[in-house]
Amino acid sequence: SQQGEEDPQALSIQEGENATMNCSYKTSINNLQWYRQNSGRGLVHLILIRSNEREKHSGRLRVTLDTSKKSSSLLITASRAADTASYFCATVPNSGNTPLVFGKGTRLSVIA
Amino acid sequence: EADIYQTPRYLVIGTGKKITLECSQTMGHDKMYWYQQDPGMELHLIHYSYGVNSTEKGDLSSESTVSRIRTEHFPLTLESARPSHTSQYLCASSPLGSRFSGNTIYFGEGSWLTVV
Numbered sequence: 001s002q003q004g005e006e007d008p009q010a011l012s013i014q015e016g017e018n019a020t021m022n023c024s025y026k027t028s029i030n031n032l033q034w035y036r037q038n039s040g041r042g043l044v045h046l047i048l049i050r051s052n053e054r055e056k057h058s059g060r061l062r063v064t065l066d067t068s069k070k071s072s073s074l075l076i077t078a079s080r081a082a083d084t085a086s087y088f089c090a091t092v093p094n095s096g097n098t099p100l101v102f103g104k105g106t107r108l109s110v111i112a
Numbered sequence: 113e114a115d116i117y118q119t120p121r122y123l124v125i126g127t128g129k130k131i132t133l134e135c136s137q138t139m140g141h142d143k144m145y146w147y148q149q150d151p152g153m154e155l156h157l158i159h160y161s162y163g164v165n166s167t168e169k170g171d172l173s174s175e176s177t178v179s180r181i182r183t184e185h186f187p188l189t190l191e192s193a194r195p196s197h198t199s200q201y202l203c204a205s206s207p208l209g210s211r212f213s214g215n216t217i218y219f220g221e222g223s224w225l226t227v228v
Contacts, residue, residue, distance in 0.1 A: 033216065042202055042219030043155075088155070092215050099145060099170070100217055104154040 005103055006089055012109040019076040021106040023089030024069075030092040032065055033100065034074050037086045046074075046087075051094075081112040115139050118203050118220035125193055125227055133188045133223045135203030142208040144186040145217065148172060149200045161186060162208070193227040200224050 007022045023032070031050045035043040049056045049065045049072065056063045062075040076083055086107045090100040116137040125131055137144065142163045147155040147170075157170030161180040175197070176190050186205075190197055203220040 031215075035217075040200075040222070040224075042204075042221045043217075044219070045216050048216060086152075090217075099143075099157055099160050100215060101157075101171075102147075102155045107152065 006087070006106040008106060009104070010107045010109070012111065013079055015079060015081055015110055015112050017079055019079050019083070019108055019110070021074045021087050021108070023072045023074070023103055025072075025089075025091050025103075026070065027091075028094045029067075030094050032063075032072050032092075033090045034061075034063060034072075035088045035090060035102075037088065037105070039085070043088065076108075079108075079110045081110050084108060084110045116203060116205055116218055116220040118201075118223045120223060121221060122224045123226070125225070127194055127227055129193050129227075131190050131193055131225070133201055133203075133225070135186045135188070135220060136184050137186075137205040137218070137220075138184060139205060139207070139218065140183065141205035141218070142183065143206045143215075144180065145204040145206075146170075146176075146178060146186070146188050147202040147204065148174065149202055149222075151200070155202065159188065193225075195227045198225060198227050 005024050033048045034046045037043045047058045049063050060077045065072045086105040088102050088105045090102045119134045144161045146159040148158050149155045156172035158172050158174040159178040161167045167178050178188050201223045204217045206217045
């Protein structure tokens with residue numbers, strides 16, 4: 001069963017605007033990761049945030065984690081057409097040695 | 113770029129045929145995975161392995177089988193393909209490490225399978 005749920009399912013913005021995607025999960029986690037997938041390609045790891053961290057930055061990416069609400073957000077600032085892709089959150093559950101569990105993804109379209 | 117390779121990238125085959133999707137990684141990762149993903153949809157874990165001679169079924173029931181005879185190689189086989197198997201299959205790997213160290217996964221480019 002899927003652990004993460006991204007919101008919104010699809011997002012369309014103008015170039016230069018900020019894009020915010022949210023992820024909610026159900027069980028306690030070890031860490032949460034965000035991945036990007038260009039159309040027809042494999043996924044690429046973007047950023048990881050551990051359960052004891054609240055915010056993390058990487059270039060134009062900003063990730064927050066609220067373990068009390070079991071949610072995370074990914075902010076892409078000053079978006080570019082090249083940011084057009086699907087974005088997935090993935091969690092590492094605390095229970096057992098289980099693989100990453102991916103959400104359903106947010107499809108981001110950045111219009112030039 | 114990750115050093116994980118999938119072949120073939122695209123394949124169209126007839127119903128009932130046996131096919132093997134190849135996946136190899138040169139990073140020495142112990143963990144390897146197969147995900148199935150329909151276009152624009154979520155990923156479903158169908159098989160994974162934590163080392164040689166270790167294989168497990170994932171969350172999504174699949175009629176495919178896998179083997180892990182060598183660390184770098186994790187092929188997926190469909191004994192008798194059906195149209196319902198039409199999908200993208202993504203292979204991935206990650207280092208053993210500790211759970212807290214991340215389990216970051218590195219993906220191949222995917223194999224698009226169409227069964228007619």
